[in-house]
Amino acid sequence: LTVVAHGPEQPRFAxxxxxxxxxxxxxxxxxxxxxxxxxxxxxxxxxxxxDEPELAREILARGHEIGSHTQSHxxxxxxxxxxxxxxxxxxxxxxxxxxxxxxxxxxxxxxxxHKVLAAAERMKIIPVFWSAWGLDWFPDDAETIAAHVFEDLxxxxxxxxxxxxxxxxxxxDCTPTIEATDLVLHEAERRGLEPVTVGRLLGLP
Ligand SMILES: [Zn+2]
Numbered sequence: 001l002t003v004v005a006h007g008p009e010q011p012r013f014a015x016x017x018x019x020x021x022x023x024x025x026x027x028x029x030x031x032x033x034x035x036x037x038x039x040x041x042x043x044x045x046x047x048x049x050x051d052e053p054e055l056a057r058e059i060l061a062r063g064h065e066i067g068s069h070t071q072s073h074x075x076x077x078x079x080x081x082x083x084x085x086x087x088x089x090x091x092x093x094x095x096x097x098x099x100x101x102x103x104x105x106x107x108x109x110x111x112x113x114h115k116v117l118a119a120a121e122r123m124k125i126i127p128v129f130w131s132a133w134g135l136d137w138f139p140d141d142a143e144t145i146a147a148h149v150f151e152d153l154x155x156x157x158x159x160x161x162x163x164x165x166x167x168x169x170x171x172x173d174c175t176p177t178i179e180a181t182d183l184v185l186h187e188a189e190r191r192g193l194e195p196v197t198v199g200r201l202l203g204l205p
Pocket of ligand 1 (some may be wrong): 018019069073109136167
């Protein structure tokens with residue numbers, strides 16, 4: 001018998017999803033998260049929010065957190081002259097369509113420029129990377145994706161998964177990620193780890 005203490009001392013980790021929202025993926029993911037009664041952080045792409053504003057609002061309505069993953073998911077290393085505008089447009093799209101200002105920003109591909117970081121700092125938007133991932137842009141099954149996450153799942157982890165395949169040419173179906181999320185949440189429970197949003201992990205109000 002394992003007794004897991006639920007309290008402020010319980011070790012936490014953050015679950016994050018990039019590249020959405022996408023109909024047929026994000027909505028199913030929201031149901032999985034609701035089954036486990038947990039909240040996550042969704043790093044949404046501005047053009048995806050423009051395509052699915054209702055779905056993006058549903059993420060917030062269900063108590064999750066939204067961060068910005070830029071407007072067009074540009075690689076800011078390769079497209080440096082456009083990088084700051086891509087970042088600013090992503091924030092503006094959320095403010096316009098969702099009436100929220102993102103507190104967090106995740107650079108596509110983890111590629112940032114110093115000008116974008118400076119803009120984020122001015123706007124008090126915190127850049128957030130990750131410490132564990134499912135490598136789920138490859139066409140693997142749920143067990144393989146979950147196994148990648150388990151390798152680095154520990155107190156303080158920020159787990160990266162994807163709720164859209166729009167920005168990869170390697171896979172077309174996110175169903176394995178949805179199933180992997182369920183596996184990760186069961187394993188987290190077994191390990192006594194509480195899944196929270198990035199904001200809660202960082203102890204922000
Ligand atoms: Zn991405």
